[in-house]
Amino acid sequence: MTISKDPSHPLIVVVGSTGTQGGSVVNNLDASDKPYRIRGITRDSSKAQATSLSERGVEVVQCNLIVDNADGIRKAFAGATYIFIVTNFWEHLDGARERTEGELMVDCAKEAGVKLLLISGLVSVTNASNGELTRVFHFDAKYDIVQYAKVLGVPYVDVQAAAYMNNITTFMRPAPLGDGTYVVRGIWTPGAKLPYVDTLHDYGLFVRLAIESDEFNRGDGKALSAWSEWVSFEDLCKTVSEVSGKTVAYQQVTEEQARAGMAQSGMPPHAVDDYVDMSKFHEFVWPKVFVETDLSKLARRPHTFKEYCETVDWKTVVP
Template identity: 45%
Template sequence: MTITKDPAAPLVAVVGATGTQGDSVVLALTESDKPYRIRAFTRDESKPAAKALAEKGIEVVAVALSVENSGAVFKAFEGADYTFLVTNWAEHGDPPRETTEGKLMIDAAKAAGVKGIVWSGLPSIDALSGGKYKNVGHFESKARVSDYGRASGVPFVDIQAGGYASNMRTFMRPVKISEDTWAVNLPLPPTTRMPIIDAERDYGLFVCKALELPVFPDKQTWATFGELISFEDQTKQLSEATGKKVVFNQIPSAVFGEGVKSAGTPPHIALAIEEVFTSVGEFGYFSEGTVISQEGLARQPRTWKQYVQAQDWSDVLL
């Protein structure tokens, strides 16, 4: 562990430090053999995850990253050398708000004089699909922030998360279709290859790599992934690891969207999720020019098989 209070060490301000990606960034920095000071942003410094960070010698700052609180946001970034920025669209489901808050953080980082901004963005599905799919608000909102960051004049890299491996335990969890069979039902071909990442464990490896390169990767877009794997291979490996029969079913996009809505998802969000999967099946996940490489990472990210083997699936395959 190389967390220090030495002012000669770079200070990295980590947004969402108690969330999946931010926590992974903190993990990677603490694993590095290079010294860092870390300022961890959270909305509630009294929660156990925030207290655990403070116990490791990490500076914990409670701040609401909203336009109404812009003065405190700018103050929170003061003194930082680098920053990791992420937004939580799922919290409010409001893409314009996400764009506004992303731009606010970039403005605050720029005012602080940081040497580099690492941003957790996503591609524009509208652009990726040639205008066919225009309703994926939470991808478009992040893409607009990426454009703003690249034009900010501050060295800026967009490090995009692949599909979370944990999604197979949550909204993509297999559905029981018979006494001994479960199915993953999605609106894309079974051969569609997805970038899968154990985000909590491995996302931060890519951020740490960007910070430690001899030259900061300004204006680049990076993919984060443990493996590129098809859905049919995911279900096959899940079956092999658990001893349960899990299959993949390609279903019509409209049927998938209705299923998402029936689970209580607001219609505009259900449509966005439907279009994400449909677009990925047709056009892939990452935009042209995205750097898809694991070279230079401090350790190897988990493959899908390794992730599956590390989990208890008894609460999923009931």
């Protein structure tokens, strides 16, 4: 459906509209049979992605979502019926900053009188692990943002993303061994299964469900998991091998080896701690606390990992 310009239709403000999660929200709302006006927030409206959104009918607004720009955020959120917000620890590696900027967006959403705030949140790893894993800063910061909305009394839904399928082309990118084969290294055991989502294509499906379903859109703080299937690291690599035509294997490394490799790449110590504790959470805690959203409630079936792999240009990943 064409994105609406009719002022009588709901206005949805999408933070990070040129990014992975926000872009998925725009695309999946655009595919709805319900009419929406969409205002896409981006830090750089001159980007090709922003121009493309504008050509599709999205109102593109340039806004830096930092504490020093509270007035700009208020203006960007003004008149919204729904607001989707997302924060990104990995842009600056500062959990306190992520929390503060997220809480500011919640404040501005409340001032705008939003009908429903869609928060890209996560569980508290500290709480879920009974205090054993306390350094997954980006999970805990997102959890705190959701709790802030709860205390403030903003109507919200917590849309929690599972592991990104596209991690296999980014921080889990297969490393060449020099003989034409590749390896994915991690501290997880080969058979450890994680819930995955094709974030770019499918995360927005769950945000759309939150808006369009009476089960979630009352704003009473329900959590909704964006996922598709559970995949082990061993099977993940087998699928990449099958689709890419290259030999890709999984190799478990020790925590010490992982820490040394990340430190050598320039990752600061607290970010290394985050990654290590996150890996332990993934394997030993997440399977116990992850609540699967009923996928039959979605507008369409989300992609499997194999289907995601079939959308990747593997010549650029494993040349």
